[in-house]
Amino acid sequence: MQIATWNINGLRARMDYIKLWLEERQPDVVGLQELKMEDGKVPLAEFEALGYRCVTHGQKSWNGVAILSRLPIEHLESGLPGQEEFGSRLIRARVGEGDAAVDFTTLYCPNGKNLEHGDYGRKLTWFDSLREWAASFVAKDQSVVLCGDFNIVPTSLDTWDESSHAGGIFHTDEERARMSAIIDLGLTDLYREREPDTQAFSWWDYRGGSFHRKHGLRIDFLLGTPAVVKRLRKVEIDRDFRKKKDGLTASDHAPVIAHLDVG
DNA sequence: ATGTCCACTAGGAGTGGA
Numbered sequence: 353m354q355i356a357t358w359n360i361n362g363l364r365a366r367m368d369y370i371k372l373w374l375e376e377r378q379p380d381v382v383g384l385q386e387l388k389m390e391d392g393k394v395p396l397a398e399f400e401a402l403g404y405r406c407v408t409h410g411q412k413s414w415n416g417v418a419i420l421s422r423l424p425i426e427h428l429e430s431g432l433p434g435q436e437e438f439g440s441r442l443i444r445a446r447v448g449e450g451d452a453a454v455d456f457t458t459l460y461c462p463n464g465k466n467l468e469h470g471d472y473g474r475k476l477t478w479f480d481s482l483r484e485w486a487a488s489f490v491a492k493d494q495s496v497v498l499c500g501d502f503n504i505v506p507t508s509l510d511t512w513d514e515s516s517h518a519g520g521i522f523h524t525d526e527e528r529a530r531m532s533a534i535i536d537l538g539l540t541d542l543y544r545e546r547e548p549d550t551q552a553f554s555w556w557d558y559r560g561g562s563f564h565r566k567h568g569l570r571i572d573f574l575l576g577t578p579a580v581v582k583r584l585r586k587v588e589i590d591r592d593f594r595k596k597k598d599g600l601t602a603s604d605h606a607p608v609i610a611h612l613d614v615g
Numbered sequence: 616a617t618g619t620c621c622a623c624t625a626g627g628a629g630t631g632g633a
Binding site: 361362364365366386388389412413414463465503516557558559560561562567601603604 | 616617618619620621622623631632633
Protein backbone atom coordinates (compact mmCIF):
# COMPACT_ATOMS: atom_id res chain seq x y z
CA MET A 353 0.00 0.00 0.00
CA GLN A 354 1.53 3.25 -1.16
CA ILE A 355 0.41 6.51 0.45
CA ALA A 356 1.59 9.96 -0.60
CA THR A 357 1.31 13.68 0.02
CA TRP A 358 1.80 16.38 -2.59
CA ASN A 359 1.24 20.12 -2.74
CA ILE A 360 0.42 20.49 -6.44
CA ASN A 361 0.18 24.33 -6.62
CA GLY A 362 -3.03 24.54 -8.63
CA LEU A 363 -5.04 21.58 -9.92
CA ARG A 364 -6.08 23.34 -13.13
CA ALA A 365 -2.48 24.04 -14.10
CA ARG A 366 -1.18 20.66 -12.88
CA MET A 367 -3.77 18.11 -14.06
CA ASP A 368 -1.78 16.71 -16.99
CA TYR A 369 1.36 16.54 -14.87
CA ILE A 370 -0.48 14.74 -12.05
CA LYS A 371 -1.75 12.17 -14.54
CA LEU A 372 1.83 11.43 -15.63
CA TRP A 373 2.81 10.91 -11.99
CA LEU A 374 -0.16 8.68 -11.12
CA GLU A 375 0.55 6.47 -14.13
CA GLU A 376 4.26 6.27 -13.33
CA ARG A 377 4.11 5.74 -9.55
CA GLN A 378 0.72 4.04 -9.11
CA PRO A 379 0.10 5.26 -5.54
CA ASP A 380 -2.94 3.91 -3.72
CA VAL A 381 -3.84 6.98 -1.66
CA VAL A 382 -2.74 10.58 -2.23
CA GLY A 383 -3.33 13.71 -0.15
CA LEU A 384 -3.26 16.77 -2.40
CA GLN A 385 -2.92 20.38 -1.26
CA GLU A 386 -3.38 23.77 -2.90
CA LEU A 387 -6.05 22.82 -5.41
CA LYS A 388 -6.94 26.52 -5.85
CA MET A 389 -10.30 25.33 -7.17
CA GLU A 390 -13.93 25.04 -6.10
CA ASP A 391 -15.30 21.55 -5.40
CA GLY A 392 -17.67 21.62 -8.37
CA LYS A 393 -14.82 22.23 -10.83
CA VAL A 394 -12.61 19.29 -9.85
CA PRO A 395 -12.35 16.91 -12.85
CA LEU A 396 -13.59 13.81 -10.99
CA ALA A 397 -14.16 11.84 -14.21
CA GLU A 398 -10.53 12.24 -15.23
CA PHE A 399 -9.41 10.76 -11.91
CA GLU A 400 -12.02 8.00 -12.20
CA ALA A 401 -10.63 7.10 -15.63
CA LEU A 402 -7.28 6.45 -13.93
CA GLY A 403 -8.95 4.34 -11.23
CA TYR A 404 -9.09 6.95 -8.46
CA ARG A 405 -12.00 8.16 -6.40
CA CYS A 406 -11.59 11.72 -5.20
CA VAL A 407 -13.01 13.58 -2.22
CA THR A 408 -12.39 17.32 -2.08
CA HIS A 409 -12.59 20.31 0.22
CA GLY A 410 -11.89 23.18 -2.14
CA GLN A 411 -12.52 26.87 -2.56
CA LYS A 412 -12.04 29.51 -5.22
CA SER A 413 -8.51 30.85 -5.88
CA TRP A 414 -6.55 29.55 -2.91
CA ASN A 415 -5.99 26.63 -0.56
CA GLY A 416 -8.09 23.48 -1.11
CA VAL A 417 -7.30 19.84 -0.30
CA ALA A 418 -8.31 16.46 -1.70
CA ILE A 419 -7.77 12.74 -1.20
CA LEU A 420 -7.40 10.42 -4.19
CA SER A 421 -7.79 6.70 -3.58
CA ARG A 422 -7.94 3.57 -5.67
CA LEU A 423 -8.84 1.66 -2.48
CA PRO A 424 -12.30 1.95 -0.91
CA ILE A 425 -12.71 5.41 0.62
CA GLU A 426 -15.19 6.83 3.10
CA HIS A 427 -15.19 10.59 3.59
CA LEU A 428 -15.15 11.46 7.31
CA GLU A 429 -14.90 15.24 7.63
CA SER A 430 -13.81 18.47 5.98
CA GLY A 431 -12.40 21.57 7.62
CA LEU A 432 -10.60 22.11 10.92
CA PRO A 433 -13.30 22.86 13.53
CA GLY A 434 -13.31 26.52 14.52
CA GLN A 435 -10.75 27.46 11.84
CA GLU A 436 -12.83 27.23 8.66
CA GLU A 437 -12.60 30.98 7.98
CA PHE A 438 -8.84 30.57 7.50
CA GLY A 439 -9.44 28.56 4.31
CA SER A 440 -10.17 25.02 3.14
CA ARG A 441 -7.18 23.23 4.62
CA LEU A 442 -8.19 19.82 5.97
CA ILE A 443 -9.96 16.69 4.76
CA ARG A 444 -10.15 13.30 6.45
CA ALA A 445 -11.22 9.90 5.11
CA ARG A 446 -10.97 6.22 5.95
CA VAL A 447 -9.12 4.43 3.14
CA GLY A 448 -8.60 0.71 2.53
CA GLU A 449 -10.42 -2.18 4.14
CA GLY A 450 -10.21 -4.36 7.25
CA ASP A 451 -6.82 -4.51 8.98
CA ALA A 452 -5.27 -2.45 6.17
CA ALA A 453 -7.60 0.52 6.65
CA VAL A 454 -5.97 3.86 7.40
CA ASP A 455 -7.50 6.94 9.03
CA PHE A 456 -6.04 9.45 6.56
CA THR A 457 -6.05 13.25 6.93
CA THR A 458 -4.36 15.68 4.59
CA LEU A 459 -3.55 19.27 5.55
CA TYR A 460 -2.56 22.52 3.95
CA CYS A 461 -1.25 24.38 6.97
CA PRO A 462 -1.16 28.20 6.95
CA ASN A 463 1.97 29.82 5.50
CA GLY A 464 2.09 32.75 7.94
CA LYS A 465 3.75 35.05 5.39
CA ASN A 466 6.19 36.78 7.80
CA LEU A 467 6.56 37.45 11.51
CA GLU A 468 5.05 40.95 11.24
CA HIS A 469 1.93 39.77 9.38
CA GLY A 470 -1.27 38.93 11.24
CA ASP A 471 -1.31 35.54 9.55
CA TYR A 472 1.70 34.49 11.61
CA GLY A 473 -0.17 34.55 14.92
CA ARG A 474 -3.17 32.95 13.26
CA LYS A 475 -0.88 30.21 11.97
CA LEU A 476 0.24 29.40 15.52
CA THR A 477 -3.38 29.36 16.74
CA TRP A 478 -4.38 27.14 13.81
CA PHE A 479 -1.76 24.58 14.89
CA ASP A 480 -3.08 24.72 18.46
CA SER A 481 -6.53 23.88 17.08
CA LEU A 482 -5.06 21.10 14.95
CA ARG A 483 -3.46 19.49 17.98
CA GLU A 484 -6.67 19.67 19.97
CA TRP A 485 -8.67 18.19 17.08
CA ALA A 486 -6.23 15.36 16.32
CA ALA A 487 -5.88 14.39 20.00
CA SER A 488 -9.39 12.96 19.88
CA PHE A 489 -8.52 10.14 17.46
CA VAL A 490 -4.73 9.69 17.21
CA ALA A 491 -4.11 6.40 19.01
CA LYS A 492 -1.05 4.16 18.88
CA ASP A 493 -2.95 0.96 18.09
CA GLN A 494 -4.83 2.59 15.20
CA SER A 495 -3.34 3.24 11.74
CA VAL A 496 -3.66 7.02 11.60
CA VAL A 497 -1.86 9.28 9.10
CA LEU A 498 -1.68 13.07 9.13
CA CYS A 499 0.07 14.37 6.04
CA GLY A 500 0.49 17.50 4.00
CA ASP A 501 2.27 20.80 3.64
CA PHE A 502 3.01 21.93 7.20
CA ASN A 503 4.90 25.10 6.24
CA ILE A 504 7.29 24.50 9.15
CA VAL A 505 10.95 23.44 9.01
CA PRO A 506 11.25 21.22 12.11
CA THR A 507 15.06 21.18 12.51
CA SER A 508 18.21 22.73 11.08
CA LEU A 509 18.73 19.55 9.02
CA ASP A 510 15.53 20.34 7.11
CA THR A 511 16.63 23.71 5.68
CA TRP A 512 19.30 24.54 3.12
CA ASP A 513 20.55 27.41 5.28
CA GLU A 514 19.70 27.50 8.96
CA SER A 515 22.19 30.29 9.69
CA SER A 516 20.44 32.87 7.53
CA HIS A 517 16.88 31.65 8.21
CA ALA A 518 16.93 30.87 11.96
CA GLY A 519 14.22 32.87 13.67
CA GLY A 520 12.54 33.69 10.33
CA ILE A 521 9.26 32.38 8.96
CA PHE A 522 9.05 28.54 8.87
CA HIS A 523 12.10 28.45 11.19
CA THR A 524 10.89 30.03 14.46
CA ASP A 525 10.95 28.38 17.87
CA GLU A 526 7.20 29.06 18.14
CA GLU A 527 6.47 27.15 14.92
CA ARG A 528 8.84 24.34 15.88
CA ALA A 529 7.07 24.03 19.24
CA ARG A 530 3.74 23.63 17.38
CA MET A 531 5.28 20.91 15.17
CA SER A 532 6.63 19.10 18.26
CA ALA A 533 3.21 19.32 19.89
CA ILE A 534 1.69 17.48 16.92
CA ILE A 535 4.44 14.84 17.00
CA ASP A 536 3.93 14.47 20.76
CA LEU A 537 0.40 13.22 20.17
CA GLY A 538 2.16 9.97 19.27
CA LEU A 539 3.10 10.53 15.64
CA THR A 540 6.33 9.77 13.78
CA ASP A 541 7.78 11.70 10.83
CA LEU A 542 7.97 8.73 8.47
CA TYR A 543 10.74 10.11 6.25
CA ARG A 544 12.94 10.97 9.25
CA GLU A 545 12.24 7.54 10.76
CA ARG A 546 13.92 5.88 7.77
CA GLU A 547 16.50 8.59 7.06
CA PRO A 548 17.62 10.01 10.42
CA ASP A 549 20.64 11.92 9.11
CA THR A 550 19.87 12.68 5.47
CA GLN A 551 19.38 16.26 4.39
CA ALA A 552 16.52 16.19 1.90
CA PHE A 553 14.00 18.76 0.77
CA SER A 554 10.43 18.64 -0.48
CA TRP A 555 10.03 22.28 -1.62
CA TRP A 556 12.17 24.59 -3.72
CA ASP A 557 11.20 28.15 -4.68
CA TYR A 558 10.50 28.66 -8.36
CA ARG A 559 12.65 31.79 -8.23
CA GLY A 560 16.36 32.02 -8.52
CA GLY A 561 17.10 28.50 -9.76
CA SER A 562 16.59 27.21 -6.23
CA PHE A 563 16.08 23.59 -7.27
CA HIS A 564 19.35 23.31 -9.14
CA ARG A 565 21.19 25.23 -6.42
CA LYS A 566 19.80 22.81 -3.78
CA HIS A 567 18.16 25.70 -1.93
CA GLY A 568 15.16 23.85 -0.50
CA LEU A 569 13.18 23.10 2.62
CA ARG A 570 11.58 19.93 3.98
CA ILE A 571 8.09 21.11 4.91
CA ASP A 572 5.92 18.25 3.53
CA PHE A 573 5.39 15.36 5.92
CA LEU A 574 3.76 12.01 6.32
CA LEU A 575 3.15 11.51 10.04
CA GLY A 576 1.99 8.13 11.33
CA THR A 577 1.06 6.37 14.56
CA PRO A 578 3.08 3.37 15.87
CA ALA A 579 0.65 1.06 14.06
CA VAL A 580 1.72 2.74 10.79
CA VAL A 581 5.44 2.72 11.64
CA LYS A 582 5.18 -1.02 12.24
CA ARG A 583 3.90 -1.37 8.65
CA LEU A 584 6.47 1.02 7.14
CA ARG A 585 8.73 -0.43 4.44
CA LYS A 586 10.13 2.54 2.54
CA VAL A 587 9.79 6.32 2.24
CA GLU A 588 10.93 8.50 -0.62
CA ILE A 589 10.81 12.12 -1.60
CA ASP A 590 10.06 11.95 -5.31
CA ARG A 591 12.29 14.84 -6.39
CA ASP A 592 12.32 13.65 -10.01
CA PHE A 593 8.74 14.96 -10.13
CA ARG A 594 9.91 18.46 -9.19
CA LYS A 595 11.33 18.63 -12.73
CA LYS A 596 9.63 19.60 -15.96
CA LYS A 597 8.09 16.57 -17.72
CA ASP A 598 7.20 16.54 -21.43
CA GLY A 599 7.25 20.34 -21.36
CA LEU A 600 4.83 20.43 -18.41
CA THR A 601 5.72 22.62 -15.43
CA ALA A 602 6.09 20.89 -12.06
CA SER A 603 4.73 22.10 -8.74
CA ASP A 604 7.25 23.82 -6.46
CA HIS A 605 6.78 20.82 -4.12
CA ALA A 606 7.84 17.19 -4.71
CA PRO A 607 5.58 14.29 -3.71
CA VAL A 608 6.49 12.29 -0.58
CA ILE A 609 5.61 8.58 -0.77
CA ALA A 610 5.52 5.84 1.89
CA HIS A 611 5.19 2.12 1.23
CA LEU A 612 3.25 0.22 3.91
CA ASP A 613 2.62 -3.47 4.44
CA VAL A 614 -1.02 -4.22 3.88
CA GLY A 615 -2.13 -4.92 7.45
C1' DA B 616 16.82 35.62 -1.96
C1' DT B 617 13.33 37.76 -4.94
C1' DG B 618 15.89 35.44 -11.50
C1' DT B 619 8.82 32.10 -11.13
C1' DC B 620 4.45 30.40 -11.28
C1' DC B 621 -0.65 30.43 -10.35
C1' DA B 622 -5.42 32.36 -10.31
C1' DC B 623 -8.33 36.35 -10.79
C1' DT B 624 -10.29 40.02 -13.39
C1' DA B 625 -10.76 41.02 -18.00
C1' DG B 626 -11.16 40.84 -22.53
C1' DG B 627 -4.65 42.61 -21.98
C1' DA B 628 -1.63 42.98 -18.49
C1' DG B 629 -1.56 44.02 -13.63
C1' DT B 630 -2.23 42.28 -8.85
C1' DG B 631 -1.85 39.35 -4.80
C1' DG B 632 -0.20 35.15 -2.97
C1' DA B 633 3.36 31.67 -2.16
